[in-house]
Amino acid sequence: MKCSAPLALASATRGRPREFDPDQALAAALQVFWRRGYESASMAELTEAMGITKPSLYACFGNKEALFKKALDLYERDKLKYIGTALEAKTAHEVAERLLNCALATHCGASDPQGCLGVISMVGCTAEAESIRADVVARRASSEAAVVRRFEQAKADGDLPESVCPTKLASCLMTVLQGLSVKAQGGAKREDLQGAIDTFLTMWPRR
Amino acid sequence: MKCSAPLALASATRGRPREFDPDQALAAALQVFWRRGYESASMAELTEAMGITKPSLYACFGNKEALFKKALDLYERDKLKYIGTALEAKTAHEVAERLLNCALATHCGASDPQGCLGVISMVGCTAEAESIRADVVARRASSEAAVVRRFEQAKADGDLPESVCPTKLASCLMTVLQGLSVKAQGGAKREDLQGAIDTFLTMWPRR
DNA sequence: AACATTTCATACCGAACGGTATATAGGGGT
DNA sequence: ACCCCTATATACCGTTCGGTATGAAATGTT
Known part of the structure; x- marks a missing residue:
């Protein structure tokens, strides 16, 4: 659930390091949401586009709704x-x-x-x-x-x-x-x- | 599949007569589609609002897509x-x-x-x-x-x-x-x- | 009365959905 | 080395989706 450092510079020194870049994954998720909309974008599509598995997604971003809101933040920012x-x-x-x-x-x-x-x-x-x-x-x-x-x-x-x-x-x-x-x-x-x-x-x- | 007389005056004399008015049911379906959109409107919602069961719906209107197009016709007409x-x-x-x-x-x-x-x-x-x-x-x-x-x-x-x-x-x-x-x-x-x-x-x- | 035909009600189908339990792998701290 | 912690991969959970098989009920026809 916790995503301590918010998406950037996750320098958690303890434990196995993650093998993907959250910012990059979020950008990929944004593309999917943008193309398909919130409800039509399935978790399968999202994980495939992001290049990660579902547990990784949930561990890092919470759930689909939280992921969307982070993507929406990125959308507004960019x-x-x-x-x-x-x-x-x-x-x-x-x-x-x-x-x-x-x-x-x-x-x-x-x-x-x-x-x-x-x-x-x-x-x-x-x-x-x-x-x-x-x-x-x-x-x-x-x-x-x-x-x-x-x-x-x-x-x-x-x-x-x-x-x-x-x-x-x-x-x-x-x-x-x-x-x-x-x-x-x-x-x-x-x-x-x-x-x-x-x-x-x-x-x-x-x- | 067949819906011989197109929604009105279905005076099929043979067999058990249907217990609902297709026009009225279609109007109810239109309300649901209008409120929820095509994909978000579930068959359960539709059948409940129309007051009929799923087999009745499929027998009379074909499937969800055909029902929607008929509802869209009604929408444009009204x-x-x-x-x-x-x-x-x-x-x-x-x-x-x-x-x-x-x-x-x-x-x-x-x-x-x-x-x-x-x-x-x-x-x-x-x-x-x-x-x-x-x-x-x-x-x-x-x-x-x-x-x-x-x-x-x-x-x-x-x-x-x-x-x-x-x-x-x-x-x-x-x-x-x-x-x-x-x-x-x-x-x-x-x-x-x-x-x-x-x-x-x-x-x-x-x- | 027996039949053909159509509708009705219930229960069910496989697939896809969002989300998770579990076990393994890979790093730092000491 | 060992332990702790975290990410990974696989398989699975219950629910809901659109759509249907099946048998009973209700009509006209004969």
């Missing part, structure tokens, strides 16, 4: 770090532009287009895994709240028209982001997504 | 009929307005907000059920194509600026629709969705 940097853009329009285009790049990056891990897991989890759902929902809410704050700042800067509501505009933008995930998950072409993004940005409220 | 009527609106803006608001009403109608059955099933199906996925994707593509045609007409009517591309605008609108489903599935409040819709409509390109 794949969603563009959200933080996008918020640093100078104008609200540029914030939206970066968010949308970086999302596109992330989800159409490597092979086939695939949606956001959060969207896939939140939508796909209804049966058990209510905890997973709640976790994803909370993370998403915090992202949206950050966008709201950024747009409030933009409005104070005179960067957005007085008539727009930062909360609603952020909700609208997040809606588009999540819609892009669904389209990507449905196998949409990159040009299709790019068209939706460009059109939305053209519609963006100007001062 | 819950998504607003798409057809929305396309009859006079202006492109009104088309978008109707599509978005009717989607909101559908997904926040009864109890807790829930996303579109198509979105839930397409995103949630990765493992088996590739056939389900393909079916949903095809239906969605046909809907989007209808919107494209409507916007081309609107442009011909001078109802949309020359600068907008009907294909891209339709893609953008469908993206928002699907994003709303995700937000609804995540437990978003009705006002939140309404805010996103209103903001998007405010941004709508004007002639």
